[in-house]
Amino acid sequence: MRERVGRAVERRVSVVATRRSDGRIAQDRMLEEAIAAIAEHGLAKLTMSGLAERLGTSGGHILYYFGSKDQLLLAALRWSEDRLAEERARLLARRVPADRKLDLFLGLYLPAGPRDPRWMLWVELWARTAGNAELRVAQDEIDRGWQDDLVTVLVRGADKGVLVIDDPVAEASELLALLEGLSTRTVLGLGGTTRDGALAMARRATGRLLR
Amino acid sequence: MRERVGRAVERRVSVVATRRSDGRIAQDRMLEEAIAAIAEHGLAKLTMSGLAERLGTSGGHILYYFGSKDQLLLAALRWSEDRLAEERARLLARRVPADRKLDLFLGLYLPAGPRDPRWMLWVELWARTAGNAELRVAQDEIDRGWQDDLVTVLVRGADKGVLVIDDPVAEASELLALLEGLSTRTVLGLGGTTRDGALAMARRATGRLLR
Amino acid sequence: MRERVGRAVERRVSVVATRRSDGRIAQDRMLEEAIAAIAEHGLAKLTMSGLAERLGTSGGHILYYFGSKDQLLLAALRWSEDRLAEERARLLARRVPADRKLDLFLGLYLPAGPRDPRWMLWVELWARTAGNAELRVAQDEIDRGWQDDLVTVLVRGADKGVLVIDDPVAEASELLALLEGLSTRTVLGLGGTTRDGALAMARRATGRLLR
Amino acid sequence: MRERVGRAVERRVSVVATRRSDGRIAQDRMLEEAIAAIAEHGLAKLTMSGLAERLGTSGGHILYYFGSKDQLLLAALRWSEDRLAEERARLLARRVPADRKLDLFLGLYLPAGPRDPRWMLWVELWARTAGNAELRVAQDEIDRGWQDDLVTVLVRGADKGVLVIDDPVAEASELLALLEGLSTRTVLGLGGTTRDGALAMARRATGRLLR
């Protein structure tokens, strides 16, 4: 069990370095496909053999890399958020006014629509958070990433005189909580919430908060 | 510990309300215990026989009442929210200033703390929403209950000149989205959010939103 | 897992008392068949579903009673030895000369021949003893039963003047160790050992040991 | 701890014996490590990859040498007993009185203590004997080695007038059966049997048998 994890880690490192076997299914494909499958049918319906079939590989092979289904899920979460963290980093580096940057941030956070894969994964994993410390830690880390970057945007905006902030940490927290609530509703299709509606609402709240 | 207190209170209520039918009481106990079990160990660990053991009955008997596990879950959700709807109704009927009423509303919505049974149930059921139309409809209905009552509070507050509102439906939606995000974080223990912290944040946002 | 065990225990108690369902497969049959299957094909080939098929029932049903394969094995061992313990008790109660009684004791201990089910079970379970404390305790208990009864036979024989003993505990231990060695060889068919050969050898050693 | 010492000794031996082929040394290490692993955790827990890890090699490599796990086990048994056969040969060649030689023989046969690797391997393999003809043949051969050497000791002792024997084959068989029973108990830790206790008992029986 333990060595499986180690193997998975090694693997990730060597993905770029070696590609000995062409038949080899990349871990990334596995994670991507797992997220897609969860988005389509829910985590409850995700079976190792079903996922393997989608990938044209064997269930044993997936476990060979990830060790267990829980680890696979955790890896999927991290993989998904790693890419978003990169997008956020790119966003932070862009030369656009702070208010525009903040707006882009909102768009990045909110789900693309109902059943958005990334958010479906979050919702599914929330249900497992209570019983899985490793998962909670990972979620906390990811959350902190969003929080820190948002604080950065706010502080820079204040420095430039574009945004009026008071307590950037508290304001970021509030904004993220609102975004999370909006996202949950959007992705689950509750209350008729759409991405556009959520975005509009987030913008209004942002305007009120920072002016 | 918390749910024990809550349970005693509920018991008194339901004994009075449905003295006629012992079966009804039995059902209430089942739902109550199901929610407690989910809060304690998660939905994934809730088995019919395990629940039966907690209740001192048999698994078959629970299904005798509820037909299936899904129906039991749905009933648990409704049972839990029905009682809150009653509390909201009592709150709306109270003769307190609108801003005070709004504050009490916030307190009613937010979870008592990490692993609050009602919210654990919500989080668990979100993961089942996508594949279960009946469940989504029920969630929508419950959500609408909160929304409508909040709108009522806002409108009455505006009539009295205590609150300054613009678009009560939109403002209620935004407030509820924020509350939901705060609740999720509180109940899952993410980002160190506590009930008090969430409440303070909700109050600040409410103040800003309504003047 | 734990409650399964409890259920199995209850079950054993109620076997005599209630027999509500005629289609019900008695646990005894399960144990008996399990032992037969192990004797025929070895423990490694014993699968729950395979055993279920022999019994005309479902794998789930066997586990319903025994909780796990390990528990089933343990129960099989106990069941098998319980019956022998009764036979020993009957033997001890018989009114025959001590030397004759001792001879019958040898016959009771030794396997009926190669692949004797009871002894096959022992051999298979020895391989699991090291990693299973519960199993080792059970084996020790059973062993003590043989030892105590043999000591009783020896002491009574000495009292009657039929046997000449010196240290009954040590002599019983030695005799049992010899019997165990002979049994292992007989049941595994090693060294061409047969039940008759083993019995003859045991008799000679007994004669030498006790005059 | 014990096997570490033993391993160092073996190493020296095999280095001298088969200096030509490094592969041969590697095979020895594999067998040695396999036996140690079985003694520590049981055959059920011995996996090819786990063994490979202990050896710092790959699972595929072990099979490259041995073809299959069963063959590996068989080789381990033979390897272990070959070394003992050599020790027996050395013992037979020594110029010591027959009774002393017999005593050393007992010490060689009995396990060093609970979980003695050689005996753990025997016990584990007994469980596989029934379904594996090749294994049974190997066990028979090894057994015959002990038997023949013991007969030799007895006969020579009789020739010298040190031992009083009647039917050396039968007496050797009986002694070996007793030794096997004592060994099984010692290695499994049943009945509180220790090596010293087993040795004392074996000596007493030997004295009785050959006087």
Add this chain to the structure above:
DNA sequence: TATGAATGAGGATTCATTCAT
């Protein structure tokens, strides 16, 4: 109402073995 025996489909996981490199 209430029980609990019985079912049986289903799923995660393990592992010996193969084979391309």
Add this chain to the structure above:
DNA sequence: CATGAATGAATCCTCATTCAT
């Protein structure tokens, strides 16, 4: 020689659900 990726069959166990009593 040596690796380790890839396989996929095999197995234990879980659990909602049914139903005779």
